[in-house]
Amino acid sequence: MIVYDRLWETMKKKNISQYHLIKYCKVSAGQIGRLKKNNFVSTHTIDMLCRILDCNVEEIMEYRVDVSEAAPKSECKTKTEQDNAPSEDLA
Numbered sequence: 001m002i003v004y005d006r007l008w009e010t011m012k013k014k015n016i017s018q019y020h021l022i023k024y025c026k027v028s029a030g031q032i033g034r035l036k037k038n039n040f041v042s043t044h045t046i047d048m049l050c051r052i053l054d055c056n057v058e059e060i061m062e063y064r065v066d067v068s069e070a071a072p073k074s075e076c077k078t079k080t081e082q083d084n085a086p087s088e089d090l091a
Helices: 005-013 018-024 029-036 043-053 079-084
Strands: none
Touching: 005 043, 018 029
């Protein structure tokens, strides 16, 4: 799950309010709402925020494993797992 807690911390450090983003930087109130709820936002929005705040992506968002929605291990094998798997004869 992607969370945007770092965005609010970065904005506070740089003394930039949500109002400022909406009024002067053309960030929509809907985008702010989605960020607050940790919902999907486009890479364009992330890029725009990085430029406005003069920061890196890591200062805006982070990935956290959501244990409440943990899915079973993927059926997709890594390259190492594929290389180490016994070969299947097609005969």
